[in-house]
Amino acid sequence: MDLFTGQNLLEFTERFKTDKNCKEYLAHLKWEQEFVCLKCKHSKSQIRKDFSRTCNSCSHTETASANTLFHKVKFGLRKAFFICFEMSTTTKSLSASYMGVRFGVTDKTARLFMHKVREAMKSSENHPMDGIVHIDEFVIGGKEVGKVGRSYNSKKKKIVTSIELTDKGKVKRMYALKIDNYSAKELEIIFDKHIDKNAVITTDKWKGYRPLSKDYNITQIESNKGKNFMALHTMIHQVKSWIRTTFSSVSDFNINRYLDEFCYRINRSQSKKNIFNNLIVRMVKADKIYQAKIICS
Ligand SMILES: [Zn+2]
Structure with missing residues (x-):
């Protein structure tokens, strides 16, 4: 067949x-x-x-x-x-x-x-990212105020996301998942599931990433309002507008399912x-x- x-x-x-x-x-x-x-x-x-x-x-x-x-x-x-x-x-x-x-x-x-x-x-978690990786957090839901920085508004869902880039800076793969807060313990979830210890990782200067550099190769740089993470911020913009335009409300319970769907297609756009x-x-x-x-x- x-x-x-x-x-x-x-x-x-x-x-x-x-x-x-x-x-x-x-x-x-x-x-x-x-x-x-x-x-x-x-x-x-x-x-x-x-x-x-x-x-x-x-x-x-x-x-x-x-x-x-x-x-x-x-x-x-x-x-x-x-x-x-x-x-x-x-x-x-x-x-x-x-x-x-x-x-x-x-x-x-x-x-x-x-x-x-x-x-x-849903990702099998069998192929962690091991190349050039950028990581950041964003929020979904609630009123968008357009301000840069971490939001502590409890009504918004906090998401951590990682992308793997090609040598030319193009997005190869993406993962995203909901976290309860921006602590190292919560940020670590995406590292455990999707990031290989050999990955070359860049994040902004958020202190939550510091404890993780014990086990991972992390360089922290100024975000410069997202300008230093252009590809990542383009993806964040896409996933946010995809969720906003499709689903009038997304529950805490189901948010990871929508993120899984989005990333599944991104990760197979070449196949x-x-x-x-x-x-x-x-x-x-x-x-x-x-x-x-x-x-x-
Ligand atoms: Zn039988």
């Missing part, structure tokens, strides 16, 4: 005409290496018409979507595939109400499924050809996630 590549909507529509086409695709990704029965661990199975597998030993049947992020998707796999295609290939902001209108589902249903997709977009398939593989490999873990507010 050929994997789907590219961003062409007509080709996509032609390839995935029915739920069955999607089941075949999922089954291929799920079992192309091997089949192992979930009940008895037996490895031989019969392939059914809908691409489910029935274990030859205990007769347990597993569907292609079972135990993936497509598990019991209410509105059919084809719509789910289209939403995945939109979310992976777009450069625009897509809200749940837009998706609802486009695919004929309620806002709530669209929102829930889009959060599952964001779950799949857009394979981005849809990459996302579907992640949806298949991730454990199914229960609604209770996703819905909040």
Whole structure:
């Protein structure tokens, strides 16, 4: 089976005409290496018409979507595939109400499924940044006052972000996550998850970074109102306006999901050809996630 590549909507529509086409695709990704029965661990199975597998030993049947992020998707796999295609290939902001209108589902249903997709977009944390890295913090929400510096307004969400730059100063990768405050302990979270000990890091002169230079190669320079961190501040501007224009309100609980979505696309802007398939593989490999873990507010 050929994997789907590219961003062409007509080709996509032609390839995935029915739920069955999607089941075949999922089954291929799920079992192309091997089949192992979930009940008895037996490895031989019969392939059914809908691409489910029935274990030859205990007769347990597993569907292609079972135990993936497509598990019991209410509105059919084809719509789910289209939403995945939109979310992976777009450069625009897509809200749940837009998706609802486009695919004929309620806002709530669209929102829930889009959060599952964001779950799949989360970084594996297996490829920490090890080159030229710039780090800074910013806030989301509340009134924008346009002033430079750290905000202590408790209504705003505090975010720390890191970008990795090419030798020419272009953005290669980006990560961002919510922190409770600007202390070294909170700032350290992004270092632990996404920064390699060999990275050559630059931050502004904020004292919260000082204790971290024990373990990391950090140079602190004047921010000069962001002028010394141009690429980073361009990205901060983009992610803020993306969140502001798409989502009327973003809860503390979900903010990291939106940041994950934004960074997932940024980090694959050079491999857009394979981005849809990459996302579907992640949806298949991730454990199914229960609604209770996703819905909040
Ligand atoms: Zn079995």
